Amino acid sequence: MQQHNDWLPDYRVTNYKVKPGDTLYLIAKRFKTHISAIKKINKLKSNILFVGQYLKIPPTLPDGIYVIGSTGPSVKKLQEVLSFIGFDVNNDGYYGPVTSKIIKGLQQKFPEIVIDDGVYGPKTKKIIDNLLSVNYEIVRNPESRTVLVNKLNALNPDYVPKNLIVPEIPFSFTEFRPQKLMRADAANALEALFAKAKQEGIELNAISGYRSYEYQHKLFSRNIKANPKANLFSSRPGESEHQTGLAIDISSPSVDNRLVQSLGETKEGKWLEANAPEFGFIIRFPKEKENITRYRYEPWHIRYVGKDVAKRIMDNNLTLEEYLGKVNN
Ligand SMILES: [Zn+2]
Structure with a gap:
Protein backbone atom coordinates (compact mmCIF):
# COMPACT_ATOMS: atom_id res chain seq x y z
CA MET A 1 0.00 0.00 0.00
CA PRO A 58 -8.34 18.49 -12.19
CA PRO A 59 -9.42 15.77 -14.62
CA THR A 60 -13.07 15.81 -15.66
CA LEU A 61 -15.60 13.15 -16.63
CA PRO A 62 -16.35 12.21 -20.23
CA ASP A 63 -19.82 12.01 -21.78
CA GLY A 64 -21.02 8.84 -23.44
CA ILE A 65 -21.63 5.22 -22.52
CA TYR A 66 -18.75 2.79 -21.90
CA VAL A 67 -18.83 -0.96 -21.30
CA ILE A 68 -16.23 -3.70 -20.97
CA GLY A 69 -14.15 -3.62 -24.16
CA SER A 70 -14.57 0.13 -24.81
CA THR A 71 -11.32 1.92 -25.60
CA GLY A 72 -10.08 5.41 -26.37
CA PRO A 73 -9.33 8.85 -24.95
CA SER A 74 -12.72 9.18 -23.20
CA VAL A 75 -12.12 5.97 -21.26
CA LYS A 76 -8.69 7.33 -20.33
CA LYS A 77 -10.35 10.53 -19.15
CA LEU A 78 -12.69 8.53 -16.94
CA GLN A 79 -9.76 6.54 -15.53
CA GLU A 80 -7.92 9.78 -14.74
CA VAL A 81 -10.88 10.87 -12.62
CA LEU A 82 -10.96 7.49 -10.85
CA SER A 83 -7.23 7.83 -10.10
CA PHE A 84 -7.84 11.37 -8.84
CA ILE A 85 -10.44 10.02 -6.38
CA GLY A 86 -7.85 7.47 -5.22
CA PHE A 87 -8.75 4.24 -7.00
CA ASP A 88 -5.96 1.97 -8.18
CA VAL A 89 -6.44 1.86 -11.96
CA ASN A 90 -4.15 2.08 -15.01
CA ASN A 91 -4.99 5.05 -17.19
CA ASP A 92 -4.56 2.96 -20.33
CA GLY A 93 -7.79 3.91 -22.10
CA TYR A 94 -9.09 0.34 -21.92
CA TYR A 95 -12.41 -0.27 -20.13
CA GLY A 96 -11.50 -3.67 -18.72
CA PRO A 97 -12.61 -5.64 -15.65
CA VAL A 98 -10.73 -3.33 -13.23
CA THR A 99 -12.43 -0.16 -14.48
CA SER A 100 -15.81 -1.89 -14.66
CA LYS A 101 -15.46 -3.19 -11.09
CA ILE A 102 -14.65 0.29 -9.77
CA ILE A 103 -17.68 1.71 -11.58
CA LYS A 104 -19.87 -1.06 -10.17
CA GLY A 105 -18.60 -0.32 -6.65
CA LEU A 106 -19.44 3.37 -7.10
CA GLN A 107 -22.90 2.52 -8.42
CA GLN A 108 -23.53 0.30 -5.38
CA LYS A 109 -23.26 3.41 -3.19
CA PHE A 110 -26.37 4.85 -4.83
CA PRO A 111 -28.88 2.00 -5.26
CA GLU A 112 -31.71 4.56 -5.24
CA ILE A 113 -30.29 6.28 -8.35
CA VAL A 114 -28.52 3.79 -10.57
CA ILE A 115 -28.26 0.04 -11.34
CA ASP A 116 -24.91 -1.55 -10.46
CA ASP A 117 -24.17 -3.01 -13.89
CA GLY A 118 -20.59 -1.69 -14.15
CA VAL A 119 -21.53 0.30 -17.26
CA TYR A 120 -20.61 4.02 -17.34
CA GLY A 121 -23.39 6.29 -18.61
CA PRO A 122 -25.08 9.65 -17.85
CA LYS A 123 -26.49 8.65 -14.43
CA THR A 124 -23.16 7.24 -13.30
CA LYS A 125 -21.42 10.36 -14.57
CA LYS A 126 -23.71 12.43 -12.37
CA ILE A 127 -23.05 10.44 -9.20
CA ILE A 128 -19.27 10.55 -9.74
CA ASP A 129 -19.41 14.27 -10.50
CA ASN A 130 -21.24 14.83 -7.21
CA LEU A 131 -18.48 12.91 -5.41
CA LEU A 132 -15.87 15.13 -7.10
CA SER A 133 -17.70 18.26 -5.93
CA VAL A 134 -17.30 17.20 -2.28
CA ASN A 135 -13.70 15.98 -2.63
CA TYR A 136 -14.68 12.37 -2.02
CA GLU A 137 -11.60 10.19 -1.49
CA ILE A 138 -10.63 6.56 -1.26
CA VAL A 139 -8.59 6.22 1.94
CA ARG A 140 -4.95 5.32 1.45
CA ASN A 141 -4.15 4.17 4.99
CA PRO A 142 -6.85 1.56 5.64
CA GLU A 143 -4.63 -0.40 8.06
CA SER A 144 -3.99 2.58 10.35
CA ARG A 145 -5.67 2.45 13.76
CA THR A 146 -6.70 6.06 13.30
CA VAL A 147 -7.93 5.69 9.72
CA LEU A 148 -10.78 8.09 8.99
CA VAL A 149 -13.70 6.40 7.26
CA ASN A 150 -16.83 8.50 6.82
CA LYS A 151 -19.15 9.98 4.20
CA LEU A 152 -16.24 11.63 2.36
CA ASN A 153 -13.45 9.12 3.00
CA ALA A 154 -14.33 5.63 1.81
CA LEU A 155 -12.70 2.22 1.73
CA ASN A 156 -12.07 0.31 -1.47
CA PRO A 157 -14.75 -2.27 -2.29
CA ASP A 158 -12.22 -5.09 -2.05
CA TYR A 159 -10.58 -3.92 1.19
CA VAL A 160 -10.64 -6.69 3.81
CA PRO A 161 -8.58 -6.20 6.99
CA LYS A 162 -5.88 -8.71 7.77
CA ASN A 163 -6.06 -10.78 10.99
CA LEU A 164 -9.81 -10.88 11.46
CA ILE A 165 -10.72 -13.05 14.44
CA VAL A 166 -13.76 -13.74 16.60
CA PRO A 167 -13.31 -12.13 20.04
CA GLU A 168 -14.26 -14.30 23.00
CA ILE A 169 -17.10 -12.18 24.31
CA PRO A 170 -20.85 -12.71 24.57
CA PHE A 171 -22.80 -11.91 21.39
CA SER A 172 -26.55 -11.48 21.14
CA PHE A 173 -26.63 -14.57 18.87
CA THR A 174 -24.75 -17.87 19.04
CA GLU A 175 -24.05 -19.06 15.49
CA PHE A 176 -21.04 -17.85 13.47
CA ARG A 177 -21.59 -14.84 11.23
CA PRO A 178 -18.88 -12.65 9.65
CA GLN A 179 -20.22 -9.81 11.84
CA LYS A 180 -18.58 -11.56 14.78
CA LEU A 181 -15.17 -10.73 13.32
CA MET A 182 -12.87 -7.95 14.50
CA ARG A 183 -9.28 -7.05 13.73
CA ALA A 184 -7.04 -8.94 16.20
CA ASP A 185 -5.74 -5.80 17.99
CA ALA A 186 -9.29 -4.50 18.47
CA ALA A 187 -10.58 -7.97 19.43
CA ASN A 188 -8.00 -8.33 22.20
CA ALA A 189 -8.83 -4.90 23.60
CA LEU A 190 -12.52 -5.73 23.43
CA GLU A 191 -12.03 -8.92 25.43
CA ALA A 192 -10.32 -6.89 28.16
CA LEU A 193 -13.16 -4.34 28.12
CA PHE A 194 -15.78 -7.09 28.48
CA ALA A 195 -13.79 -8.77 31.25
CA LYS A 196 -13.81 -5.56 33.30
CA ALA A 197 -17.53 -5.06 32.62
CA LYS A 198 -18.27 -8.56 33.89
CA GLN A 199 -16.15 -7.99 36.99
CA GLU A 200 -18.18 -4.88 37.78
CA GLY A 201 -21.54 -6.59 37.18
CA ILE A 202 -22.22 -4.81 33.88
CA GLU A 203 -23.94 -7.01 31.31
CA LEU A 204 -22.97 -6.17 27.73
CA ASN A 205 -23.53 -8.04 24.47
CA ALA A 206 -21.81 -7.60 21.15
CA ILE A 207 -24.17 -7.15 18.20
CA SER A 208 -22.21 -6.46 15.02
CA GLY A 209 -18.52 -5.97 14.17
CA TYR A 210 -16.94 -6.44 10.75
CA ARG A 211 -19.04 -5.70 7.67
CA SER A 212 -17.81 -6.36 4.15
CA TYR A 213 -18.54 -3.94 1.29
CA GLU A 214 -21.07 -6.42 -0.11
CA TYR A 215 -22.84 -6.68 3.22
CA GLN A 216 -22.96 -2.89 3.58
CA HIS A 217 -24.43 -2.72 0.09
CA LYS A 218 -27.13 -5.21 1.04
CA LEU A 219 -27.95 -3.35 4.27
CA PHE A 220 -27.98 0.11 2.69
CA SER A 221 -30.10 -0.99 -0.29
CA ARG A 222 -32.69 -2.36 2.12
CA ASN A 223 -32.60 0.70 4.39
CA ILE A 224 -32.83 3.33 1.64
CA LYS A 225 -35.80 1.53 0.11
CA ALA A 226 -37.66 1.73 3.42
CA ASN A 227 -36.53 5.26 4.33
CA PRO A 228 -35.21 7.95 1.96
CA LYS A 229 -33.33 9.52 4.91
CA ALA A 230 -31.56 6.24 5.76
CA ASN A 231 -28.10 7.75 5.25
CA LEU A 232 -28.48 9.54 8.62
CA PHE A 233 -28.05 6.19 10.39
CA SER A 234 -26.94 3.75 7.68
CA SER A 235 -23.72 4.03 5.67
CA ARG A 236 -23.37 3.79 1.94
CA PRO A 237 -21.02 0.90 1.06
CA GLY A 238 -17.37 1.69 1.75
CA GLU A 239 -18.31 4.51 4.12
CA SER A 240 -18.84 2.37 7.21
CA GLU A 241 -15.92 1.97 9.58
CA HIS A 242 -17.30 -1.49 10.35
CA GLN A 243 -15.33 -2.47 7.20
CA THR A 244 -12.08 -1.61 9.00
CA GLY A 245 -12.65 -4.37 11.59
CA LEU A 246 -12.05 -1.71 14.27
CA ALA A 247 -15.68 -0.88 15.06
CA ILE A 248 -18.41 -2.82 16.81
CA ASP A 249 -21.96 -2.24 18.01
CA ILE A 250 -22.57 -3.11 21.67
CA SER A 251 -25.84 -3.31 23.55
CA SER A 252 -27.28 -4.70 26.76
CA PRO A 253 -30.19 -6.88 27.90
CA SER A 254 -31.46 -3.78 29.76
CA VAL A 255 -32.61 -2.45 26.35
CA ASP A 256 -33.29 -5.93 24.91
CA ASN A 257 -29.97 -5.84 23.01
CA ARG A 258 -31.37 -3.22 20.66
CA LEU A 259 -29.32 -0.42 19.09
CA VAL A 260 -31.24 2.49 20.55
CA GLN A 261 -30.25 5.92 21.87
CA SER A 262 -31.78 5.11 25.26
CA LEU A 263 -28.85 2.73 25.82
CA GLY A 264 -26.89 5.91 26.63
CA GLU A 265 -29.20 6.51 29.66
CA THR A 266 -28.75 3.05 31.15
CA LYS A 267 -26.04 2.14 33.65
CA GLU A 268 -24.52 -0.15 30.99
CA GLY A 269 -24.38 2.63 28.38
CA LYS A 270 -22.88 5.04 30.90
CA TRP A 271 -20.33 2.44 31.96
CA LEU A 272 -19.37 1.83 28.32
CA GLU A 273 -18.82 5.52 27.63
CA ALA A 274 -16.77 5.97 30.83
CA ASN A 275 -14.61 2.86 30.41
CA ALA A 276 -14.16 2.52 26.63
CA PRO A 277 -11.11 4.86 26.39
CA GLU A 278 -9.14 2.89 28.98
CA PHE A 279 -9.23 0.00 26.48
CA GLY A 280 -8.60 2.12 23.38
CA PHE A 281 -12.20 2.66 22.23
CA ILE A 282 -14.18 5.83 21.57
CA ILE A 283 -17.89 6.56 21.22
CA ARG A 284 -17.60 7.38 17.53
CA PHE A 285 -20.86 9.27 17.05
CA PRO A 286 -21.35 11.35 20.20
CA LYS A 287 -24.31 13.54 21.14
CA GLU A 288 -24.47 16.99 19.55
CA LYS A 289 -21.72 16.27 17.02
CA GLU A 290 -24.03 15.31 14.19
CA ASN A 291 -22.89 18.32 12.13
CA ILE A 292 -19.35 16.92 12.19
CA THR A 293 -19.84 13.15 12.04
CA ARG A 294 -22.98 13.44 9.91
CA TYR A 295 -24.53 10.62 11.91
CA ARG A 296 -27.00 10.69 14.75
CA TYR A 297 -25.85 9.92 18.30
CA GLU A 298 -25.00 6.23 18.58
CA PRO A 299 -24.11 5.22 22.17
CA TRP A 300 -23.69 1.62 20.93
CA HIS A 301 -21.04 2.12 18.22
CA ILE A 302 -17.49 1.99 19.59
CA ARG A 303 -14.35 2.33 17.51
CA TYR A 304 -10.84 1.15 18.38
CA VAL A 305 -8.14 3.82 17.96
CA GLY A 306 -5.63 2.75 20.66
CA LYS A 307 -5.46 3.91 24.29
CA ASP A 308 -3.61 7.23 23.97
CA VAL A 309 -5.73 8.53 21.11
CA ALA A 310 -8.95 7.29 22.72
CA LYS A 311 -8.17 9.11 25.96
CA ARG A 312 -7.32 12.34 24.17
CA ILE A 313 -10.51 12.19 22.11
CA MET A 314 -12.85 11.28 24.98
CA ASP A 315 -11.25 13.57 27.63
CA ASN A 316 -11.58 16.54 25.28
CA ASN A 317 -15.07 15.68 24.02
CA LEU A 318 -13.83 15.39 20.43
CA THR A 319 -14.77 13.37 17.37
CA LEU A 320 -12.20 11.48 15.31
CA GLU A 321 -12.65 14.13 12.59
CA GLU A 322 -11.73 16.91 15.02
CA TYR A 323 -8.79 14.97 16.44
CA LEU A 324 -7.39 14.44 12.93
CA GLY A 325 -8.12 18.05 11.92
CA LYS A 326 -10.30 16.82 9.06
CA VAL A 327 -13.61 18.50 9.63
CA ASN A 328 -15.32 19.01 6.29
CA ASN A 329 -18.51 20.97 6.14
ZN1 LIG B 1 -21.99 0.64 14.18
Whole structure:
Protein backbone atom coordinates (compact mmCIF):
# COMPACT_ATOMS: atom_id res chain seq x y z
CA MET A 1 0.00 0.00 0.00
CA GLN A 2 1.31 3.42 -0.88
CA GLN A 3 1.75 5.88 1.96
CA HIS A 4 -0.35 8.98 2.13
CA ASN A 5 2.56 11.42 1.88
CA ASP A 6 4.45 10.12 -1.12
CA TRP A 7 1.38 9.08 -3.02
CA LEU A 8 1.32 10.64 -6.46
CA PRO A 9 -1.81 10.33 -8.55
CA ASP A 10 -1.46 8.91 -12.02
CA TYR A 11 -3.25 11.44 -14.17
CA ARG A 12 -2.32 14.13 -16.66
CA VAL A 13 -2.49 17.62 -15.30
CA THR A 14 -3.52 20.61 -17.37
CA ASN A 15 -1.86 23.83 -16.27
CA TYR A 16 -3.72 27.10 -16.57
CA LYS A 17 -2.26 30.59 -16.23
CA VAL A 18 -4.59 32.93 -14.34
CA LYS A 19 -5.67 35.97 -16.39
CA PRO A 20 -7.11 39.33 -15.27
CA GLY A 21 -10.78 38.92 -14.28
CA ASP A 22 -10.47 35.19 -13.54
CA THR A 23 -12.15 33.77 -10.46
CA LEU A 24 -12.21 30.20 -9.20
CA TYR A 25 -15.89 30.09 -10.09
CA LEU A 26 -15.25 31.12 -13.72
CA ILE A 27 -12.30 28.77 -14.13
CA ALA A 28 -14.24 25.86 -12.64
CA LYS A 29 -17.11 26.58 -15.00
CA ARG A 30 -14.87 26.89 -18.06
CA PHE A 31 -13.13 23.56 -17.41
CA LYS A 32 -16.35 21.83 -16.24
CA THR A 33 -14.86 21.08 -12.84
CA HIS A 34 -15.51 22.19 -9.25
CA ILE A 35 -14.02 24.96 -7.11
CA SER A 36 -13.41 22.39 -4.37
CA ALA A 37 -11.48 20.12 -6.75
CA ILE A 38 -9.30 22.99 -8.04
CA LYS A 39 -8.55 24.05 -4.47
CA LYS A 40 -7.70 20.49 -3.50
CA ILE A 41 -5.33 19.73 -6.38
CA ASN A 42 -3.56 23.11 -5.95
CA LYS A 43 -3.63 22.96 -2.13
CA LEU A 44 -5.27 26.39 -2.04
CA LYS A 45 -6.38 27.62 1.38
CA SER A 46 -8.41 30.56 0.13
CA ASN A 47 -10.31 31.62 -3.01
CA ILE A 48 -7.86 34.43 -3.83
CA LEU A 49 -6.05 34.13 -7.17
CA PHE A 50 -3.17 36.14 -8.63
CA VAL A 51 -2.77 37.09 -12.27
CA GLY A 52 0.00 34.98 -13.79
CA GLN A 53 -0.39 32.22 -11.19
CA TYR A 54 -0.40 28.69 -12.61
CA LEU A 55 -3.23 26.40 -11.60
CA LYS A 56 -3.51 22.68 -12.14
CA ILE A 57 -6.88 21.73 -13.57
CA PRO A 58 -8.34 18.49 -12.19
CA PRO A 59 -9.42 15.77 -14.62
CA THR A 60 -13.07 15.81 -15.66
CA LEU A 61 -15.60 13.15 -16.63
CA PRO A 62 -16.35 12.21 -20.23
CA ASP A 63 -19.82 12.01 -21.78
CA GLY A 64 -21.02 8.84 -23.44
CA ILE A 65 -21.63 5.22 -22.52
CA TYR A 66 -18.75 2.79 -21.90
CA VAL A 67 -18.83 -0.96 -21.30
CA ILE A 68 -16.23 -3.70 -20.97
CA GLY A 69 -14.15 -3.62 -24.16
CA SER A 70 -14.57 0.13 -24.81
CA THR A 71 -11.32 1.92 -25.60
CA GLY A 72 -10.08 5.41 -26.37
CA PRO A 73 -9.33 8.85 -24.95
CA SER A 74 -12.72 9.18 -23.20
CA VAL A 75 -12.12 5.97 -21.26
CA LYS A 76 -8.69 7.33 -20.33
CA LYS A 77 -10.35 10.53 -19.15
CA LEU A 78 -12.69 8.53 -16.94
CA GLN A 79 -9.76 6.54 -15.53
CA GLU A 80 -7.92 9.78 -14.74
CA VAL A 81 -10.88 10.87 -12.62
CA LEU A 82 -10.96 7.49 -10.85
CA SER A 83 -7.23 7.83 -10.10
CA PHE A 84 -7.84 11.37 -8.84
CA ILE A 85 -10.44 10.02 -6.38
CA GLY A 86 -7.85 7.47 -5.22
CA PHE A 87 -8.75 4.24 -7.00
CA ASP A 88 -5.96 1.97 -8.18
CA VAL A 89 -6.44 1.86 -11.96
CA ASN A 90 -4.15 2.08 -15.01
CA ASN A 91 -4.99 5.05 -17.19
CA ASP A 92 -4.56 2.96 -20.33
CA GLY A 93 -7.79 3.91 -22.10
CA TYR A 94 -9.09 0.34 -21.92
CA TYR A 95 -12.41 -0.27 -20.13
CA GLY A 96 -11.50 -3.67 -18.72
CA PRO A 97 -12.61 -5.64 -15.65
CA VAL A 98 -10.73 -3.33 -13.23
CA THR A 99 -12.43 -0.16 -14.48
CA SER A 100 -15.81 -1.89 -14.66
CA LYS A 101 -15.46 -3.19 -11.09
CA ILE A 102 -14.65 0.29 -9.77
CA ILE A 103 -17.68 1.71 -11.58
CA LYS A 104 -19.87 -1.06 -10.17
CA GLY A 105 -18.60 -0.32 -6.65
CA LEU A 106 -19.44 3.37 -7.10
CA GLN A 107 -22.90 2.52 -8.42
CA GLN A 108 -23.53 0.30 -5.38
CA LYS A 109 -23.26 3.41 -3.19
CA PHE A 110 -26.37 4.85 -4.83
CA PRO A 111 -28.88 2.00 -5.26
CA GLU A 112 -31.71 4.56 -5.24
CA ILE A 113 -30.29 6.28 -8.35
CA VAL A 114 -28.52 3.79 -10.57
CA ILE A 115 -28.26 0.04 -11.34
CA ASP A 116 -24.91 -1.55 -10.46
CA ASP A 117 -24.17 -3.01 -13.89
CA GLY A 118 -20.59 -1.69 -14.15
CA VAL A 119 -21.53 0.30 -17.26
CA TYR A 120 -20.61 4.02 -17.34
CA GLY A 121 -23.39 6.29 -18.61
CA PRO A 122 -25.08 9.65 -17.85
CA LYS A 123 -26.49 8.65 -14.43
CA THR A 124 -23.16 7.24 -13.30
CA LYS A 125 -21.42 10.36 -14.57
CA LYS A 126 -23.71 12.43 -12.37
CA ILE A 127 -23.05 10.44 -9.20
CA ILE A 128 -19.27 10.55 -9.74
CA ASP A 129 -19.41 14.27 -10.50
CA ASN A 130 -21.24 14.83 -7.21
CA LEU A 131 -18.48 12.91 -5.41
CA LEU A 132 -15.87 15.13 -7.10
CA SER A 133 -17.70 18.26 -5.93
CA VAL A 134 -17.30 17.20 -2.28
CA ASN A 135 -13.70 15.98 -2.63
CA TYR A 136 -14.68 12.37 -2.02
CA GLU A 137 -11.60 10.19 -1.49
CA ILE A 138 -10.63 6.56 -1.26
CA VAL A 139 -8.59 6.22 1.94
CA ARG A 140 -4.95 5.32 1.45
CA ASN A 141 -4.15 4.17 4.99
CA PRO A 142 -6.85 1.56 5.64
CA GLU A 143 -4.63 -0.40 8.06
CA SER A 144 -3.99 2.58 10.35
CA ARG A 145 -5.67 2.45 13.76
CA THR A 146 -6.70 6.06 13.30
CA VAL A 147 -7.93 5.69 9.72
CA LEU A 148 -10.78 8.09 8.99
CA VAL A 149 -13.70 6.40 7.26
CA ASN A 150 -16.83 8.50 6.82
CA LYS A 151 -19.15 9.98 4.20
CA LEU A 152 -16.24 11.63 2.36
CA ASN A 153 -13.45 9.12 3.00
CA ALA A 154 -14.33 5.63 1.81
CA LEU A 155 -12.70 2.22 1.73
CA ASN A 156 -12.07 0.31 -1.47
CA PRO A 157 -14.75 -2.27 -2.29
CA ASP A 158 -12.22 -5.09 -2.05
CA TYR A 159 -10.58 -3.92 1.19
CA VAL A 160 -10.64 -6.69 3.81
CA PRO A 161 -8.58 -6.20 6.99
CA LYS A 162 -5.88 -8.71 7.77
CA ASN A 163 -6.06 -10.78 10.99
CA LEU A 164 -9.81 -10.88 11.46
CA ILE A 165 -10.72 -13.05 14.44
CA VAL A 166 -13.76 -13.74 16.60
CA PRO A 167 -13.31 -12.13 20.04
CA GLU A 168 -14.26 -14.30 23.00
CA ILE A 169 -17.10 -12.18 24.31
CA PRO A 170 -20.85 -12.71 24.57
CA PHE A 171 -22.80 -11.91 21.39
CA SER A 172 -26.55 -11.48 21.14
CA PHE A 173 -26.63 -14.57 18.87
CA THR A 174 -24.75 -17.87 19.04
CA GLU A 175 -24.05 -19.06 15.49
CA PHE A 176 -21.04 -17.85 13.47
CA ARG A 177 -21.59 -14.84 11.23
CA PRO A 178 -18.88 -12.65 9.65
CA GLN A 179 -20.22 -9.81 11.84
CA LYS A 180 -18.58 -11.56 14.78
CA LEU A 181 -15.17 -10.73 13.32
CA MET A 182 -12.87 -7.95 14.50
CA ARG A 183 -9.28 -7.05 13.73
CA ALA A 184 -7.04 -8.94 16.20
CA ASP A 185 -5.74 -5.80 17.99
CA ALA A 186 -9.29 -4.50 18.47
CA ALA A 187 -10.58 -7.97 19.43
CA ASN A 188 -8.00 -8.33 22.20
CA ALA A 189 -8.83 -4.90 23.60
CA LEU A 190 -12.52 -5.73 23.43
CA GLU A 191 -12.03 -8.92 25.43
CA ALA A 192 -10.32 -6.89 28.16
CA LEU A 193 -13.16 -4.34 28.12
CA PHE A 194 -15.78 -7.09 28.48
CA ALA A 195 -13.79 -8.77 31.25
CA LYS A 196 -13.81 -5.56 33.30
CA ALA A 197 -17.53 -5.06 32.62
CA LYS A 198 -18.27 -8.56 33.89
CA GLN A 199 -16.15 -7.99 36.99
CA GLU A 200 -18.18 -4.88 37.78
CA GLY A 201 -21.54 -6.59 37.18
CA ILE A 202 -22.22 -4.81 33.88
CA GLU A 203 -23.94 -7.01 31.31
CA LEU A 204 -22.97 -6.17 27.73
CA ASN A 205 -23.53 -8.04 24.47
CA ALA A 206 -21.81 -7.60 21.15
CA ILE A 207 -24.17 -7.15 18.20
CA SER A 208 -22.21 -6.46 15.02
CA GLY A 209 -18.52 -5.97 14.17
CA TYR A 210 -16.94 -6.44 10.75
CA ARG A 211 -19.04 -5.70 7.67
CA SER A 212 -17.81 -6.36 4.15
CA TYR A 213 -18.54 -3.94 1.29
CA GLU A 214 -21.07 -6.42 -0.11
CA TYR A 215 -22.84 -6.68 3.22
CA GLN A 216 -22.96 -2.89 3.58
CA HIS A 217 -24.43 -2.72 0.09
CA LYS A 218 -27.13 -5.21 1.04
CA LEU A 219 -27.95 -3.35 4.27
CA PHE A 220 -27.98 0.11 2.69
CA SER A 221 -30.10 -0.99 -0.29
CA ARG A 222 -32.69 -2.36 2.12
CA ASN A 223 -32.60 0.70 4.39
CA ILE A 224 -32.83 3.33 1.64
CA LYS A 225 -35.80 1.53 0.11
CA ALA A 226 -37.66 1.73 3.42
CA ASN A 227 -36.53 5.26 4.33
CA PRO A 228 -35.21 7.95 1.96
CA LYS A 229 -33.33 9.52 4.91
CA ALA A 230 -31.56 6.24 5.76
CA ASN A 231 -28.10 7.75 5.25
CA LEU A 232 -28.48 9.54 8.62
CA PHE A 233 -28.05 6.19 10.39
CA SER A 234 -26.94 3.75 7.68
CA SER A 235 -23.72 4.03 5.67
CA ARG A 236 -23.37 3.79 1.94
CA PRO A 237 -21.02 0.90 1.06
CA GLY A 238 -17.37 1.69 1.75
CA GLU A 239 -18.31 4.51 4.12
CA SER A 240 -18.84 2.37 7.21
CA GLU A 241 -15.92 1.97 9.58
CA HIS A 242 -17.30 -1.49 10.35
CA GLN A 243 -15.33 -2.47 7.20
CA THR A 244 -12.08 -1.61 9.00
CA GLY A 245 -12.65 -4.37 11.59
CA LEU A 246 -12.05 -1.71 14.27
CA ALA A 247 -15.68 -0.88 15.06
CA ILE A 248 -18.41 -2.82 16.81
CA ASP A 249 -21.96 -2.24 18.01
CA ILE A 250 -22.57 -3.11 21.67
CA SER A 251 -25.84 -3.31 23.55
CA SER A 252 -27.28 -4.70 26.76
CA PRO A 253 -30.19 -6.88 27.90
CA SER A 254 -31.46 -3.78 29.76
CA VAL A 255 -32.61 -2.45 26.35
CA ASP A 256 -33.29 -5.93 24.91
CA ASN A 257 -29.97 -5.84 23.01
CA ARG A 258 -31.37 -3.22 20.66
CA LEU A 259 -29.32 -0.42 19.09
CA VAL A 260 -31.24 2.49 20.55
CA GLN A 261 -30.25 5.92 21.87
CA SER A 262 -31.78 5.11 25.26
CA LEU A 263 -28.85 2.73 25.82
CA GLY A 264 -26.89 5.91 26.63
CA GLU A 265 -29.20 6.51 29.66
CA THR A 266 -28.75 3.05 31.15
CA LYS A 267 -26.04 2.14 33.65
CA GLU A 268 -24.52 -0.15 30.99
CA GLY A 269 -24.38 2.63 28.38
CA LYS A 270 -22.88 5.04 30.90
CA TRP A 271 -20.33 2.44 31.96
CA LEU A 272 -19.37 1.83 28.32
CA GLU A 273 -18.82 5.52 27.63
CA ALA A 274 -16.77 5.97 30.83
CA ASN A 275 -14.61 2.86 30.41
CA ALA A 276 -14.16 2.52 26.63
CA PRO A 277 -11.11 4.86 26.39
CA GLU A 278 -9.14 2.89 28.98
CA PHE A 279 -9.23 0.00 26.48
CA GLY A 280 -8.60 2.12 23.38
CA PHE A 281 -12.20 2.66 22.23
CA ILE A 282 -14.18 5.83 21.57
CA ILE A 283 -17.89 6.56 21.22
CA ARG A 284 -17.60 7.38 17.53
CA PHE A 285 -20.86 9.27 17.05
CA PRO A 286 -21.35 11.35 20.20
CA LYS A 287 -24.31 13.54 21.14
CA GLU A 288 -24.47 16.99 19.55
CA LYS A 289 -21.72 16.27 17.02
CA GLU A 290 -24.03 15.31 14.19
CA ASN A 291 -22.89 18.32 12.13
CA ILE A 292 -19.35 16.92 12.19
CA THR A 293 -19.84 13.15 12.04
CA ARG A 294 -22.98 13.44 9.91
CA TYR A 295 -24.53 10.62 11.91
CA ARG A 296 -27.00 10.69 14.75
CA TYR A 297 -25.85 9.92 18.30
CA GLU A 298 -25.00 6.23 18.58
CA PRO A 299 -24.11 5.22 22.17
CA TRP A 300 -23.69 1.62 20.93
CA HIS A 301 -21.04 2.12 18.22
CA ILE A 302 -17.49 1.99 19.59
CA ARG A 303 -14.35 2.33 17.51
CA TYR A 304 -10.84 1.15 18.38
CA VAL A 305 -8.14 3.82 17.96
CA GLY A 306 -5.63 2.75 20.66
CA LYS A 307 -5.46 3.91 24.29
CA ASP A 308 -3.61 7.23 23.97
CA VAL A 309 -5.73 8.53 21.11
CA ALA A 310 -8.95 7.29 22.72
CA LYS A 311 -8.17 9.11 25.96
CA ARG A 312 -7.32 12.34 24.17
CA ILE A 313 -10.51 12.19 22.11
CA MET A 314 -12.85 11.28 24.98
CA ASP A 315 -11.25 13.57 27.63
CA ASN A 316 -11.58 16.54 25.28
CA ASN A 317 -15.07 15.68 24.02
CA LEU A 318 -13.83 15.39 20.43
CA THR A 319 -14.77 13.37 17.37
CA LEU A 320 -12.20 11.48 15.31
CA GLU A 321 -12.65 14.13 12.59
CA GLU A 322 -11.73 16.91 15.02
CA TYR A 323 -8.79 14.97 16.44
CA LEU A 324 -7.39 14.44 12.93
CA GLY A 325 -8.12 18.05 11.92
CA LYS A 326 -10.30 16.82 9.06
CA VAL A 327 -13.61 18.50 9.63
CA ASN A 328 -15.32 19.01 6.29
CA ASN A 329 -18.51 20.97 6.14
ZN1 LIG B 1 -21.99 0.64 14.18
